[in-house]
Amino acid sequence: MNTEPAEAFQARVAKHAALADPARLRIVDLLTLGDLSPTELQAELGMPSNLLSHHLRALEGAGLATRHRSEADRRRSYFRLAADALEGLAPGAGRGASRVLFLCTRNSARSQLAAALWNQVSGIPCISAGTHPAGSISPGAIDVARRHGVALAHVSPRRLEDVGRDDDFVVTVCDNAHEELSGRRGIHWSIPDPLRLNTREAFEDAFTDISHRVRDLAPRLRAA
Amino acid sequence: MNTEPAEAFQARVAKHAALADPARLRIVDLLTLGDLSPTELQAELGMPSNLLSHHLRALEGAGLATRHRSEADRRRSYFRLAADALEGLAPGAGRGASRVLFLCTRNSARSQLAAALWNQVSGIPCISAGTHPAGSISPGAIDVARRHGVALAHVSPRRLEDVGRDDDFVVTVCDNAHEELSGRRGIHWSIPDPLRLNTREAFEDAFTDISHRVRDLAPRLRAA
Numbered sequence A, B: 001m002n003t004e005p006a007e008a009f010q011a012r013v014a015k016h017a018a019l020a021d022p023a024r025l026r027i028v029d030l031l032t033l034g035d036l037s038p039t040e041l042q043a044e045l046g047m048p049s050n051l052l053s054h055h056l057r058a059l060e061g062a063g064l065a066t067r068h069r070s071e072a073d074r075r076r077s078y079f080r081l082a083a084d085a086l087e088g089l090a091p092g093a094g095r096g097a098s099r100v101l102f103l104c105t106r107n108s109a110r111s112q113l114a115a116a117l118w119n120q121v122s123g124i125p126c127i128s129a130g131t132h133p134a135g136s137i138s139p140g141a142i143d144v145a146r147r148h149g150v151a152l153a154h155v156s157p158r159r160l161e162d163v164g165r166d167d168d169f170v171v172t173v174c175d176n177a178h179e180e181l182s183g184r185r186g187i188h189w190s191i192p193d194p195l196r197l198n199t200r201e202a203f204e205d206a207f208t209d210i211s212h213r214v215r216d217l218a219p220r221l222r223a224a
Helices: A006-019 A022-031 A038-045 A049-061 A110-121 A139-147 A175-180 A200-220 B006-019 B022-031 B038-045 B049-061 B110-121 B139-147 B175-180 B200-220
Strands: A065-069 A077-081 A095-097 A100-104 A126-130 A169-172 A186-188 A221-223 B065-069 B077-081 B095-097 B100-104 B126-130 B169-172 B186-188 B221-223
Touching: A006 A022, A006 A049, A006 B006, A006 B022, A022 A038, A022 A049, A022 A065, A022 A077, A022 B006, A038 A049, A038 A077, A049 A065, A100 A110, A100 A175, A110 A126, A110 A139, A110 A200, A139 A200, A200 A221, B006 B022, B006 B049, B022 B038, B022 B049, B022 B065, B022 B077, B038 B049, B038 B077, B049 B065, B100 B110, B100 B175, B110 B126, B110 B139, B110 B200, B139 B200, B200 B221
Parallel strands: A095 A221, A100 A126, A100 A169, A169 A186, B095 B221, B100 B126, B100 B169, B169 B186
Antiparallel strands: A065 A077, B065 B077
């Protein structure tokens, strides 16, 4: 499941450890804007030079900052943020998928919304299905989609067995479907069923939750 | 200089501390894709349940994860990544500026390139100037800009005293100018002088360095 090399993972742990100190986090914050000499940092932080040196060495050791000699006064050096220093903190792209399958129980609301939103942000094809499909898409889902300018595909709820493929990257968007299918390849989004309350607000909440998750996942799946 | 509230800063320190542990970073990596129950996490990580509980409490305490009860099996709960959990790790927008002034010694290469690149990515106006301006823009700067499809403004090098304003947000792009003007409001980018080697590669390196820094700074300055 985890495709990141062990060294890269350890490097991220080390970066977080280096940033888990207020003085070092402050130094890095300052370096995200521009380069600073030890003297300038000392003035900014009000910190004894030996303590500052300790922190700067820790930041260099974690690959967060690098030191360069001034082209003017050669006795002076500048610290700068290492290239991509803060890019590896959160995980990057991870999985390959030839098709995404959004799955809930009835395929009448959450999975339909997820599929419509997915098509707006990703070139990887997707479908939706249900473990026990309803007869039609829920009016609340159609309404919330329309309020946000999203067109739901004109497809009736469909059974997983009829449309699913073994190589689908399955995203279960309801707890029931996830627990019914435990062990299947994919991920789970525990999104409350908007049909339980069946209010406009419940559909808005589900829509917002699904949009955020879709937007976060899309850049992390690569077409396979 | 630091406009972030103390509590927000401490919260970032606490998040890094929580992530400075391999097991917890791994849990968060998994949660960035989808929600997981403690049982699923245990299977994924091969970790005793009491140790896992400890780590999950630490992640909840740092505001990185939240727990929700399953809608299906009510004895089960799912952990999900907290909203914007990983957004506050790197610093956000910071400074206000009515105009940006890119400054080097001769205003013949680095500051000219910085101003041209800035105009591509920010609506905040900018100018460039030199502490001791040359007679004309360096041919190497014009060439590297053209290779990257960037047009340099047709302005001769200008003196800081002639064009600078007291409220400019000054970005010094050479060590000499920075050290000559120490104390002035703004930031410093210690970019090696491409004219020292005066090779195509030296100009390419300077161009790349300046582009990255401009692209990183632009979203962090707000028009003032």
